[in-house]
Amino acid sequence: xxxxxxxxxxxxLGRRRIxxxxxxxxxxxxxxxxxxxxxxxxxxxxxxxxxxxxxxILTFSxxxxxxxxGNPDIDYILDCYLMxxxxxxxxxxxxxxxxxxxxTLGESKQLYQVALRGLERDKGEGKTTAAAHMVxxxxxxxxWDRSVVDDLSLEELSSTMTxxxx
Amino acid sequence: xxxxxxxxxxxxLGRRRIxxxxxxxxxxxxxxxxxxxxxxxxxxxxxxxxxxxxxxILTFSxxxxxxxxGNPDIDYILDCYLMxxxxxxxxxxxxxxxxxxxxTLGESKQLYQVALRGLERDKGEGKTTAAAHMVxxxxxxxxWDRSVVDDLSLEELSSTMTxxxx
DNA sequence: TTTGCTATATATAACTC
DNA sequence: TGAGTTATATATAGCAA
Numbered sequence: 089x090x091x092x093x094x095x096x097x098x099x100x101l102g103r104r105r106i107x108x109x110x111x112x113x114x115x116x117x118x119x120x121x122x123x124x125x126x127x128x129x130x131x132x133x134x135x136x137x138x139x140x141x142x143x144x145i146l147t148f149s150x151x152x153x154x155x156x157x158g159n160p161d162i163d164y165i166l167d168c169y170l171m172x173x174x175x176x177x178x179x180x181x182x183x184x185x186x187x188x189x190x191x192t193l194g195e196s197k198q199l200y201q202v203a204l205r206g207l208e209r210d211k212g213e214g215k216t217t218a219a220a221h222m223v224x225x226x227x228x229x230x231x232w233d234r235s236v237v238d239d240l241s242l243e244e245l246s247s248t249m250t251x252x253x254x
Numbered sequence: 255x256x257x258x259x260x261x262x263x264x265x266x267l268g269r270r271r272i273x274x275x276x277x278x279x280x281x282x283x284x285x286x287x288x289x290x291x292x293x294x295x296x297x298x299x300x301x302x303x304x305x306x307x308x309x310x311i312l313t314f315s316x317x318x319x320x321x322x323x324g325n326p327d328i329d330y331i332l333d334c335y336l337m338x339x340x341x342x343x344x345x346x347x348x349x350x351x352x353x354x355x356x357x358t359l360g361e362s363k364q365l366y367q368v369a370l371r372g373l374e375r376d377k378g379e380g381k382t383t384a385a386a387h388m389v390x391x392x393x394x395x396x397x398w399d400r401s402v403v404d405d406l407s408l409e410e411l412s413s414t415m416t417x418x419x420x
Numbered sequence: 421t422t423t424g425c426t427a428t429a430t431a432t433a434a435c436t437c
Numbered sequence: 438t439g440a441g442t443t444a445t446a447t448a449t450a451g452c453a454a
Contacts, residue, residue, distance in 0.1 A: 102427020103450045108300050120450085121305035122422085127448060128297055131431095132311075134274050135294065139287035140316040146335045147301075148308040154335065166332065169312045169320065268444020269433050286433085288439095293431060297448095 121149055129157045142168070142175050287315055295323045308334070308341050
């Protein structure tokens with residue numbers, strides 16, 4: 089019913105179909121990343137709410153900046169994954185459910201780094217326990233074998249976006 | 255143009271608006287979770303492709319089953335997050351970029367569990383290094399302080415869906 | 421940078437097989 | 438059970454401020 093556009097060179101306003109492939113223009117890449125990442129987090133939040141699900145999302149932009157999402161808590165989800173346990177299994181004695189999760193115990197990132205320190209120390213002392221062997225025995229070289237991890241602050245490293253943002 | 259439906263009791267076929275809140279019917283919860291999780295992973299894959307981004311998604315269903323997504327590799331992304339490094343920083347000497355990532359070194363889950371074993375062993379020997387203290391000193395009780403982790407198989411624990419599925 | 425605006429492409433709720 | 442179908446709700450590409 090609308091009159092035919094007199095300027096067909098402009099495909100009309102509004103969303104246009106694009107191919108799902110790498111956007112060569114860096115400016116477009118950045119804008120698309122920002123917009124779609126927002127949409128992704130919002131969708132994840134909806135799934136958590138509607139379906140009693142637990143979701144963590146870690147994204148790294150092209151430039152290496154990280155944007156993360158976690159419900160109920162990103163480190164809680166990571167612990168579940170890293171320990172190979174379901175959320176129902178990970179609860180403090182006497183407590184149960186995600187609401188009871190003690191963050192002071194489960195900061196997976198902190199724990200991870202601390203644990204690595206222990207491994208490195210063992211290596212330095214020439215220990216060869218079965219546990220240490222599994223990793224240290226690969227070839228003797230660790231790309232993470234630096235002493236930087238000590239000084240890292242959790243706050244600096246993670247940005248957790250809660251779905252209540254919506 | 256279409257004739258008015260003679261049975262207005264049925265709101266018509268097709269998608270209907272629903273409120274974004276917990277779906278009380280368990281069957282609906284499960285179906286919604288499956289469908290929207292699929293959509294979430296597909297969107298993530300598109301973002302990775304279009305924007306040179308790196309994304310990991312960990313989901314746990316209501317029943318505690320995990321469904322995960324990772325591009326280029328879930329453990330690679332987790333390593334980046336857990337170590338507090340950007341993807342550009344994590345590369346083997348001489349190599350660079352996600353294509354060069356050596357999975358035998360970076361299996362974060364395996365490493366995590368191994369490292370935890372080392373911590374527990376230190377605890378048993380009564381060591382009090384600075385590293386061990388940060389975790390063990392909290393209150394003396396570890397909810398993960400069990401000896402189950404040794405026997406876990408990586409294959410059993412993770413299901414990684416690659417975006418090439420599309 | 422972020423934010424808002426269309427108009428349209430796409431995701432998906434309820435249904436069927 | 439999962440894999441389509443349909444019609445509509447929602448996300449978002451390109452533009453502008």
